[in-house]
Amino acid sequence: MNAIVAVNEQWGIGANDALLVSIPPDLKRFRALTMGGTMIVGRKTLKTFPGEAPLKGRENLVLSRDRTFQLPGAIVCGSVEEVLEAVKEKDPESVFVIGGESVYRAFLPYCRKVYVTQFCGGEKADRFFPNLDEDPLWQQTEVEPWQEFEGISFRYTLYER
Numbered sequence: 001m002n003a004i005v006a007v008n009e010q011w012g013i014g015a016n017d018a019l020l021v022s023i024p025p026d027l028k029r030f031r032a033l034t035m036g037g038t039m040i041v042g043r044k045t046l047k048t049f050p051g052e053a054p055l056k057g058r059e060n061l062v063l064s065r066d067r068t069f070q071l072p073g074a075i076v077c078g079s080v081e082e083v084l085e086a087v088k089e090k091d092p093e094s095v096f097v098i099g100g101e102s103v104y105r106a107f108l109p110y111c112r113k114v115y116v117t118q119f120c121g122g123e124k125a126d127r128f129f130p131n132l133d134e135d136p137l138w139q140q141t142e143v144e145p146w147q148e149f150e151g152i153s154f155r156y157t158l159y160e161r
């Protein structure tokens, strides 16, 4: 499986249960990369989706420890092990860990690649992705040029284990 995330200079990913910034071209790329595949998402991040609903065209595996939690169109998993069981027959390239912080941390050991969109700025974060630049297991293997969208500078990078 692979992870996909947008981080600021401090590897911040969110604040007050929301994204730090919204970069429409990045969201479009996220959609294209994940379409037709399986996404692993935490219950809190799913609540930030439009209508608090699963994303269309993809299998949504939602993590929650609440055994009574149900969501039409999603598969609720109660543990990391339950998710690993659910994806074991799938093409690993089609399985994406999409956050938030607790889910990234739980599944990073199972990821081979991380699609990292780096952006500048955003408000002060209270949720973070592990800093892959400080982790000798991970190398940055691809870096695209900086782009700008409505005043926000961002670039696409890839990290591989």
Ligand SMILES: NC(=O)c1ccc[n+]([C@@H]2O[C@H](COP(=O)([O-])OP(=O)(O)OC[C@H]3O[C@@H](n4cnc5c(N)ncnc54)[C@H](OP(=O)(O)O)[C@@H]3O)[C@@H](O)[C@H]2O)c1
Pocket: 004, 005, 006, 007, 012, 013, 014, 015, 016, 017, 018, 019, 020, 041, 042, 043, 044, 045, 046, 048, 063, 064, 065, 066, 069, 077, 078, 079, 080, 098, 099, 100, 101, 102, 103, 104, 106, 127
């Ligand atoms: N920048 C980005 O690319 C990006 C992407 C995604 C999210 N985010 C941001 O990340 C923040 C949310 O992150 P978060 O860490 O607070 O929440 P989260 O990871 O989205 O969801 C946490 C919830 O997931 C469930 N969970 C987590 N680990 C579990 C496990 N091992 N077994 C069973 N259930 C588990 C629990 O649900 P229950 O409480 O129901 O038990 C937990 O409360 C938001 O600010 C969001 O905007 C940013």
